[in-house]
Each structure stands twice: as C-alpha cells, then as structure tokens.
Amino acid sequence: MTNRVESSRGAAWLAALTPRGDVLPGYPAAVRVVDGELGGAPARFIAVVPDAENAFPRARKGEVGLVEGWALARAVRECMAADAAGVIRRPIVAVIDVTSQAYGRREEAYGIHQALAGAAAAYADARLAGHPVIGLIVGKAMSGALLAHGYQANRLIALDDPRVMVHAMGKAAAARVTLRSVEQLEALAETIPPMAYDIRSFDTLGILWRLLPVAQADQPGGEDLERVQACLLAALVDIRDDSTPDLSSRLGQPARQLSSQVRTRLRAGWEAHG
Amino acid sequence: MNLDELLSRESFTELGARARARVLLDEGSMRELIGPFDRLSSPWLAQQGVVTQADDGVVVARGRIDGQSAVVLAIEGAYQGGSMGEVGGAKIAGALELAAEDNRRGIPTRAVILFETGGVRLQEANLGLAAIAEIHAAIVDLRRYQPVIGISAGPVGCFGGMSIAAALCSYLIVTREARLGLNGPQVIEQEAGIEEYDSRDRPFIWSMTGGEQRWHSCLVDAYLDDSVAAISDQVRAFLLQGVPAQHRSDRYEAFLASLARVDTTQQARPDVVRAIYQEGLQA
Numbered sequence: 001m002t003n004r005v006e007s008s009r010g011a012a013w014l015a016a017l018t019p020r021g022d023v024l025p026g027y028p029a030a031v032r033v034v035d036g037e038l039g040g041a042p043a044r045f046i047a048v049v050p051d052a053e054n055a056f057p058r059a060r061k062g063e064v065g066l067v068e069g070w071a072l073a074r075a076v077r078e079c080m081a082a083d084a085a086g087v088i089r090r091p092i093v094a095v096i097d098v099t100s101q102a103y104g105r106r107e108e109a110y111g112i113h114q115a116l117a118g119a120a121a122a123y124a125d126a127r128l129a130g131h132p133v134i135g136l137i138v139g140k141a142m143s144g145a146l147l148a149h150g151y152q153a154n155r156l157i158a159l160d161d162p163r164v165m166v167h168a169m170g171k172a173a174a175a176r177v178t179l180r181s182v183e184q185l186e187a188l189a190e191t192i193p194p195m196a197y198d199i200r201s202f203d204t205l206g207i208l209w210r211l212l213p214v215a216q217a218d219q220p221g222g223e224d225l226e227r228v229q230a231c232l233l234a235a236l237v238d239i240r241d242d243s244t245p246d247l248s249s250r251l252g253q254p255a256r257q258l259s260s261q262v263r264t265r266l267r268a269g270w271e272a273h274g
Numbered sequence: 275m276n277l278d279e280l281l282s283r284e285s286f287t288e289l290g291a292r293a294r295a296r297v298l299l300d301e302g303s304m305r306e307l308i309g310p311f312d313r314l315s316s317p318w319l320a321q322q323g324v325v326t327q328a329d330d331g332v333v334v335a336r337g338r339i340d341g342q343s344a345v346v347l348a349i350e351g352a353y354q355g356g357s358m359g360e361v362g363g364a365k366i367a368g369a370l371e372l373a374a375e376d377n378r379r380g381i382p383t384r385a386v387i388l389f390e391t392g393g394v395r396l397q398e399a400n401l402g403l404a405a406i407a408e409i410h411a412a413i414v415d416l417r418r419y420q421p422v423i424g425i426s427a428g429p430v431g432c433f434g435g436m437s438i439a440a441a442l443c444s445y446l447i448v449t450r451e452a453r454l455g456l457n458g459p460q461v462i463e464q465e466a467g468i469e470e471y472d473s474r475d476r477p478f479i480w481s482m483t484g485g486e487q488r489w490h491s492c493l494v495d496a497y498l499d500d501s502v503a504a505i506s507d508q509v510r511a512f513l514l515q516g517v518p519a520q521h522r523s524d525r526y527e528a529f530l531a532s533l534a535r536v537d538t539t540q541q542a543r544p545d546v547v548r549a550i551y552q553e554g555l556q557a
Contacts, residue, residue, distance in 0.1 A: 055538040058466060067533055073526040103457050103465040109482050109542035110533065110551075111493045113456040114522065117410075117441030121523040124414035143394075143403065144456055147435050151407040152414075168394040168403045168435075173464040178396050192321060194360075194401040207404050246371070247411050256401065258317070262308065262364035263371070266334065269307040270372050 007050045008062055009139040009163075009218055010097025014047040016220035017095070017229070021045070024075075030054055030062075031071040038091050039233045044079045046072065047095040048149055058104030064145040065102035069115030072149055076122035080129055089130040091236055094123070094150040097139030100170065101148070116148040123152035132239040134232055137199070138217065141166045154245065155209040155235040159228075161217035164199040171197070193255055206253025209235060284502040287427045287451055291333045291348035294388055294427075297502050298346050298509055299337035307334040308365060316359045318398045327353045332362035334369050340510055343376065343383040345369050351390030351430030358391060358436060359398040363405025370412030370422075377419035384513055385416060387443065389426040392458060393434015406435035413442045417521065421445060423512050425505060426452040426485070433458045442523050445495040445512040447505060448485035454494070455483035481544045490548045492555040493522070528555050 011032065018036030027033050030051040035044055050062040059065030064072070076092060083089050102112060127133045135150035137158035146166065150156065158164055168174070175182045189196040193204050203211045210231055214224040242249070251260050286294060296304050308314055308329070315326035331353035335346040347366045349356045358366075366387065376383035394402035413422050424443035426432040428451025432440050437456050440446055448454060457465075459473035472478060481487060489497030495512070498504045532554030536546075 057538070058470075067530065070526045070529045070533070073524075074530065077524070077526065100465075101456060103462045103470075105462075105466075105471050105482065106536070106538065106542040108455045108457065108462070108471075109544065109547045110536065111441075111488075111491065113437035113454065114441040114493055115529065116456065117438045117523040118526050118529065120407075120410045120438055121414050121442055121521065122526075124411050125524075127411075128415060128418070144435060144438065147403070147407055147410065147438055151403075152411060166400060166403075168399040169396060169461070170465070173461045174396050174399070176460060176464050177458070188322060192318060192397075194318060195397065195399045202400055205400060205404065207400075246415070247408055250404065250408075256360065256404075258314070258360050259364040259401075259405065262314065262361055263368040265308050265312070265314070266365070266368045266372060269305075270336070 008097055010047045010062070010095050011049040012218070013097070013136070013138045013220050014045055014095045016225050017093070018045050027075065028067050028071050030059065030068050031075065033075040038093065038236060043091040043093060044075070045093045045095060046075050048072070048098050048145070056102065056104070056106055058107060059102040062097065062099045063102040064098055064116065064119070064148050065107055066110050066112050066115045069112065069119045069148050073118035073122040076126050080126050080131065083131070089132070091132040091134065092126055093232060094133070094135045094153060096135055096137045096141045096146065096150040098142060098145035098149055099140050100142045101144035116144050119148035120152055127152060127154055127245050130245065132236050134235050136228070136232065137164055137166065139164060142170070143168050154239045154242070155249065156207060157210045157212060157231055157235060158199050158203070158208050159217050160199060160211045160213045162198070163217065165197045166199065166202045167197050204253070205255050207250045209238070209249065283499070285500050286502050286505050287429060287449065287500050290352065291350035291388065291390070295333050295335035295346040295348040298386055298506055299335060299339060299344065300341065303337035305336045307336055307369070314361055316361055316398065318359060318401070322397050324397060330359060330361040330365070331356060332365045334365050339384065339513060343381055344386065345373055345383060346386045346388065348388040349391045354395060356391035356430050357395030358393065358402045358406055359395040360401040360405060363402055363409060367405055367408035367412050370409065370416050374412060374416040374419065377416065382420055384420040386423045386425065386509055387439070389424055389432035389436055389440050390430040391432055391434070391436045392430065393436050403435060406439065409439050410442060413439060417442070417444050417517065419517070421512055421515070421517050423447065423509055426454055427500065427505065428452045442521070444518055444521060447496040447498060447508055448488055448494045449498055449500045450485050451500060452485040453480065453483045454485070454488050487544055487548070491551045493551070525555070
C-alpha cells in the first residue's frame with residue numbers, strides 16, 4: 001500500500017488522502033482509483049497521473065486522453081452501480097492535476113470528444129444520483145481535461161498556490177487563436193479576471209467553493225493535509241444539506257452577474273408556451 | 275439526389291442561426307427569448323475592443339415540435355466563430371435547465387441544439403469554460419426525461435468543450451460539411467507539431483473529423499444531405515424514438531474494448547478507425 005512512486009502532485013495528494021487504500025487493479029496506469037475513507041466512511045478517490053509508458057504517445061504527461069476519459073467513466077459508473085441497491089451513495093473525490101486534454105491525430109481520429117463526454121456524463125450522473133462529488137484542484141486544471149475530470153462536481157476546492165491554475169487553453173495556443181502575442185494576452189489577463197491563469201483571479205468568479213491556503217502544495221502532509229481533509233468533510237456536509245444536486249452554487253458572484261441575469265430573464269419569458 | 279432534387283432543395287447550412295431554429299419548429303410557433311432587442315451582449319468583449327453582437331451569437335427559440343413543447347438553441351457560427359462566452363453560454367445552459375425543470379413538473383419539453391462553434395471564447399476564457407460545464411450538466415439532466423438532439427451542419431463545425439456537449443446528446447445529426455472534434459486543427463498543430471496535424475491540409479482534416487467519417491465511425495446517429503426537409507424530418511423521427519436505451523457517452527466498455535485493439539505504434543488512419551468502431555460499437 002505504500003512505496004508508491006509519486007510522479008505528480010496529483011498522485012502525491014491522492015496517496016496522502018488515502019493512506020489505507022490500495023490503487024484498484026485493472027485500470028490504466030494513468031487513472032488511479034482508490035477506495036479510501038472520508039470522515040470514517042467509504043469514499044472513492046480518482047486521479048489522472050502521468051504515465052511515461054502510455055500506449056498513446058500524446059497522453060504521457062498527465063493529459064486526459066482517449067483511454068483516460070473512458071476509464072474515468074468506468075471508475076465513476078462502477079461506483080454508482082455498486083451503491084445503486086443500497087441507501088448510501090459514496091462520495092467521489094476527483095483529485096485534479098491535469099495538464100490538458102491530449103492533443104494528437106490519434107486522439108481526434110478515435111473521438112477524444114466522445115471519451116471526455118463519457119467521463120463528464122458519469123460524474124454528472126453520479127451527482128444527480130446523490131453521490132456527493134467533490135473536485136479538489138491541487139495543480140493544473142486545464143480546459144477539456146477539467147471538463148472531463150472535476151468540473152461536474154457539486155463543490156470545487158482549490159489549493160491557493162502559484163502552480164494551481166484553471167484555464168481554457170495554454171498561453172501559446174490561445175495567443176495564436178486570438179491573433180495576439182503571448183505578452184498581449186498576459187497584459188489583458190491583468191485586467192480581465194476570466195482571462196487570467198492564476199487561481200486567485202479564478203476565485204473572484206465565484207465558481208470555487210473554497211480556496212485553501214497551504215504551505216507545501218508539492219508535499220502533502222501535516223497541517224496542510226489536515227486542512228484539506230477538514231475542507232473535504234465540510235464540503236460533504238454542505239452537499240448533503242443542499243436539496244439541489246445541480247451546479248447552482250457556482251452562481252451569484254458579482255463577476256458572473258450576467259450568468260444569473262440571463263437565467264432570470266429566460267425564466268420570466270419561458271412560461272407563455274408552458 | 276438527382277438534379278431536380280438538388281435544385282429544389284432548401285439548404286440548411288445557408289440559413290443563419292435564427293432561420294435554422296425557425297424551420298425546425300412548428301410553423302408559426304417560434305418565440306425568441308432574450309432576442310437581439312434585449313441587447314444582452316458581452317461586456318468582456320467590449321472591454322477588449324472586440325465588436326459585440328446584441329444576441330451574443332446565441333438564439334433561444336421557444337416553440338413546439340409536432341405540437342409538443344420545445345426549445346431550439348442555435349449558435350450563430352458567423353459571429354466570433356460561434357464561440358461560447360458568458361452570455362451565450364448562460365442562454366444555452368439556462369434554457370436547458372428550464373426544460374429539465376418543465377419535465378420534472380410534467381411538461382415534456384424537448385431541446386434541439388445547433389452546434390456551430392469553435393468552443394470556448396478565449397476572450398472570456400474561464401467564464402466560457404464554466405458555462406460549458408453548466409451546459410454539460412444540463413444536457414445530462416434533461417436527457418433523462420426527453421431526448422436532447424444535437425445538429426452540426428457546418429460550415430463551422432463543432433469543437434472544444436462544445437464537442438463534448440454534442441457527444442452528450444441523445445442523438446447527433448451531421449452533414450458532409452460538418453466537422454466534429456475536440457481540438458481545433460490550429461491548436462493541435464501548435465501543441466503537437468505540423469507532422470502530427472497539418473491544419474492547412476483541408477482534405478486531411480475532413481478525412482479525420484468530417485461528418486462522413488464520423489458517421490462511418492459510429493460517432494453520430496445520422497448523416498444527412500444539406501436539406502431543411504431531411505434535417506427537420508430526422509429531428510422529428512428521433513424525438514419519436516424517445517430517450518435511447520443507452521447513450522453513446524455511457525458505453526465505456528465498448529469504447530475501451532475498441533481502443534484496446536488500436537495499434538498505437540502506427541499513426542491513425544480513417545479506414546482503420548471505421549473498421550475498429552464498426553466492429554466494436556455496432557454490436
């Protein structure tokens with residue numbers, strides 16, 4: 001159960017949070033699934049980690065690729081199936097440290113969009129079925145990889161650390177697509193919060209449930225680990241107290257006021273066709 | 275299709291988003307919510323000196339299909355590449371949420387989504403990504419009650435996080451002109467190099483991600499001519515079929531088994547993809 005060689009921050013936090021759990025066999029090396037405990041009760045923890053031997057060469061650095069997307073779907077849906085007959089729906093914790101989706105010819109050819117949909121649908125269905133789903137962002141949470149692994153969670157928690165970031169696209173590619181230089185892009189990110197890459201700017205959007213200070217994000221342990229565990233438990237209580245299994249807790253911050261305003265206006269005009 | 279049919283056919287792809295929504299709904303039933311006169315445009319684009327559009331490129335069309343409550347969400351590919359920002363994304367997510375709510379109180383509202391989109395609008399980056407996650411959530415919620423139908427007709431196609439949304443739909447309709455893929459060709463070339471993916475080689479791009487290839491690879495449910503009648507009839511036929519026994523997004527076993535048969539030492543070829551998925555997914 002110990003002696004794991006931790007290849008990434010995500011792997012390190014997964015191991016620290018599940019000291020008595022074994023990595024489930026039968027999954028690809030890049031998708032680690034551990035049945036551990038949260039507050040003394042069973043919980044499933046899932047992380048995507050780098051696999052230098054990955055058969056798909058464009059998915060060797062912790063990207064979410066074809067196999068990873070479908071394996072995430074499997075890890076979540078098997079958990080749902082195991083609990084379906086009982087009363088308790090186990091919490092599912094997505095430990096998030098994903099550099100990006102995999103970019104490659106094989107990936108497009110075999111429909112990586114469908115694989116990521118498989119993962120997103122599984123997490124969303126688990127949430128709707130009453131599994132408390134918590135996303136813990138400990139490193140990068142980029143674009144399609146986050147959509148597949150974590151963005152469907154009831155609550156999102158992030159470590160307050162300079163290497164923790166959420167974004168839609170890496171800087172070089174984003175600059176190319178928007179016909180700007182990387183310098184121009186960085187300058188804009190200074191004043192436009194949704195364009196920024198750092199987690200503190202992201203936190204102003206109201207999408208995170210908690211932003212947690214940690215001393216050593218690379219070496220989980222001690223007070224940092226206790227704080228994260230306490231926060232996961234608090235999130236669990238908050239989810240169980242919430243009558244709605246949707247994502248509405250992410251709305252309401254001033255920076256996203258239009259997201260709320262659009263919904264209010266849609267509702268006002270919706271009924272006439274009832 | 276013979277010459278007479280070709281000449282008399284009404285093209286779907288030549289229509290703008292608003293007209294596409296109108297032809298899919300029962301005649302005379304369309305009512306637009308948060309239309310251009312509401313002037314709810316993107317404040318984020320305005321701050322960056324980018325021209326805004328009064329509907330932010332998304333049409334929310336309430337109406338009926340075969341007499342039953344429906345909503346059509348049409349993305350205007352001609353504006354900012356159909357990219358998803360905060361307002362346009364919230365229009366789609368919010369309408370789908372209301373459709374699901376209708377179903378929970380006994381009104382069987384169905385939804386059709388017209389995907390002409392490059393994905394997240396990078397000028398609104400994280401707000402676009404968040405909205406797309408909410409669109410995913412709403413599709414997965416609604417499709418438990420009623421089929422959610424996706425259409426990508428072209429010319430923009432469907433990329434980024436919105437390709438995941440398309441892949442969550444109960445049924446997905448494409449034409450020859452459509453492309454469907456996660457990563458745009460330019461982005462793959464930027465990230466992986468021109469050897470991996472040449473974004474200027476259009477025949478190559480279509481051979482990998484075009485509508486016809488996706489159809490033969492079992493990744494869509496209908497491959498149609500660019501015809502208003504054909505697409506409209508197919509939407510009604512899928513609605514009659516109801517919620518599928520299993521959504522494509524839930525077939526992890528079949529997909530994992532298929533991927534296990536891929537020789538990953540070789541670069542991907544369209545004919546091999548078709549063969550593997552036809553064997554693995556059609557059963």
